[in-house]
Amino acid sequence: xxxxxxxxxxxxxxxxxxxxxxxxxxxxxxxxxxxxxxxxxxxxxxxxxxxxxxxxxxxxxxxxxxxxxxxxxxxxxxxxxxxxxxxxxxxxxxxxxxxxxxxxxxxxxxxxxxxxxxxxxxxxxxxx
Ligand SMILES: [Zn+2]
Ligand SMILES: [Zn+2]
Numbered sequence: 001x002x003x004x005x006x007x008x009x010x011x012x013x014x015x016x017x018x019x020x021x022x023x024x025x026x027x028x029x030x031x032x033x034x035x036x037x038x039x040x041x042x043x044x045x046x047x048x049x050x051x052x053x054x055x056x057x058x059x060x061x062x063x064x065x066x067x068x069x070x071x072x073x074x075x076x077x078x079x080x081x082x083x084x085x086x087x088x089x090x091x092x093x094x095x096x097x098x099x100x101x102x103x104x105x106x107x108x109x110x111x112x113x114x115x116x117x118x119x120x121x122x123x124x125x126x127x128x
Pocket of ligand 1: 082084107111
């Protein structure tokens with residue numbers, strides 16, 4: 001009788017401790033998952049904020065960019081090959097933003113290079 005009671009208690013205690021372990025594992029798992037989610041949200045927020053900051057800081061550039069996209073889509077503006085190397089994968093580059101559809105077409109490499117070295121890195125060479 002005594003042994004039986006003791007035995008049952010021991011089983012209960014073991015069962016409780018197993019459950020405690022499971023809960024610990026579960027909460028560890030949940031905290032890892034929620035940390036992952038938080039990191040992802042933070043990354044998304046950071047990207048959004050960076051983009052929004054850029055728009056806020058460069059409204060003219062952003063509007064000019066939109067105007068070009070719209071004009072190209074509407075067929076009012078035709079994409080040209082890169083004015084430096086002739087590659088056809090190009091970005092529109094603005095020398096000034098007051099005339100948003102006055103752009104220079106540059107491939108990613110030459111566009112980056114132009115911004116890196118300065119606006120007059122590639123003067124427009126007529127007939128060359
Ligand atoms: Zn190029
Ligand atoms: Zn540019």
